[in-house]
Amino acid sequence: MSDKTDHPELPEAFAALGVRPSILRALAELSYITPSEIQTMLIPRALAGVDLLGQARTGTGKTAAFAIPILQKAERGKAFSAMALVPTRELAMQVDAEIKRLAMHTPIRSVPVYGGQKIAAQMKFLKHGPEILVGTPGRVIDLLDRRIISLENIRFVVLDEVDRMLDIGFRDDIRNILSRIKGMGPDAGHQTMFVSATISGEIEKLARQYMREPVEKLIAPGADDKPTVESVEQYYFSVQPWDKYKLVLMLLERENPDLAIVFCRTKHGAEKLARKLHANGIECREIHGNLAQNKRERVMKNFRTGKFDVLIATDLASRGIDVADISHIVNYDVPEDPEVYVHRVGRTARMGAAGKAFTFVARDQGEQLTKIENLINMVIPQALVEGFEPSPPPADWTEQKPSDTGPSKPVLSRFERPYGSGAGAATVPATGTVTPLPPRTIGSKIPINRRHRRRR
DSSP states (O other): OOHHHHSOOOOHHHHTTTOOHHHHHHHHHTTOOSOOHHHHHHHHHHHTTOOEEEEOOTTSOHHHHHHHHHHHHOOTTOTTOEEEEOSSHHHHHHHHHHHHHHTTTSSOOEEEEOTTSOHHHHHHHHTTOOSEEEEOHHHHHHHHHTTSSOOTTOOEEEEETHHHHTSHHHHHHHHHHHTTSTTOSTTOSSEEEEEESOOOHHHHHHHHTTSOSSOEEEEOTTTTTOOSOTTEEEEEEEOOGGGHHHHHHHHHHHHOOSSEEEEOSSHHHHHHHHHHHHHTTOOEEEEOTTSOHHHHHHHHHHHHTTSOSEEEEOGGGTTTOOOTTOOEEEESSOOSSHHHHHHHHTTSSGGGOOEEEEEEEOTTOHHHHHHHHHHHTSOOOBEEETTOOOOOOOTTOOOOOTTOOSOOOOOOOTTTOOOOOSTTOOOOOTTSOOOOOOOEEESTTSOTTOOOTTOO
């Protein structure tokens, strides 16, 4: 075997950013050749010691963008000198795994800590004083209260998915943790980096309270205009609630995805949908917050290795799944928060790959669809599944939102639906209308009886 095979050529483009040889060697072995736009922007500024707000589309390499500077600046043998806080257990494991891969030729150690796993199991790794801690807020607070970890050595703090981390649900926990760091804020003796696919004005204002001015906000090209990845084909289906199962079954049959995630609003809904699809021959599993941690890990491992094709998930998974080959996203339930849509769709078309995203929109959800379009600054075209015929409402149909006291509103057609104006609004002609296009027919060239390759 030649020397060239033993030692891949170090990536010059990363070397030009100031990355040290030990990390370059790992990058070469991982086939990282050219840095993404967010990596090109963040890495040199982070290495320079600047506090940063980084915004880039999901799937463009944000984890490596902050992991590389952490590894390079962490001091060997200095316990918990860097901390990355993330919103979900799955994301904690994903970020830790990426750091470990990049650190394979360095002495720097990383440990993930999250709920659902006994503290005793994590303590055996923590007692060795790893330099980098990756954790969810609840478990980090628990470890701090038990005095198992200390933040006195902190030199680098990362908030991944900062929009979620500073949202109402996590805000108090984040304030609790950051308040324990010596000099947190304008007089900080350490560096902070907050990153996400979407950063609203309110979240940016909150984030700056914990940062040292002057803070640099770095936005990768296109992240502000259209936060979903351009290579994702995005469509919506107009469908009544009682027809959604029939439609998703036909869609999966015709699209025959390599790997797909179907997002549901509730845990019960995910379980029910998974049971019905499995009974109809679709190899699928569900993942949600009620699953034990070991089962969640087993489900994700089997999904990554292709033992089943379709993952039925709640939004627990929209920010914690990094599977390279996801080809399809189906929003079985349209998200009420448009930013959740961005993170769901970001699970496909990662690092330049292609992907498709379909959203099921009921007759009274036209406003939610419009909000999504305004955020991503594009008009989502309508699609039809060949052979699908809407059904009349069942005689026993009772599902109804508490607020639905009047007649339901239709999903307005392209030439009826108004759009907002100003920053982030979808681009429309001066008349305020959109020229209607015929819906795209999905799966017309794929027979209905074509089965998934990996079905058993």
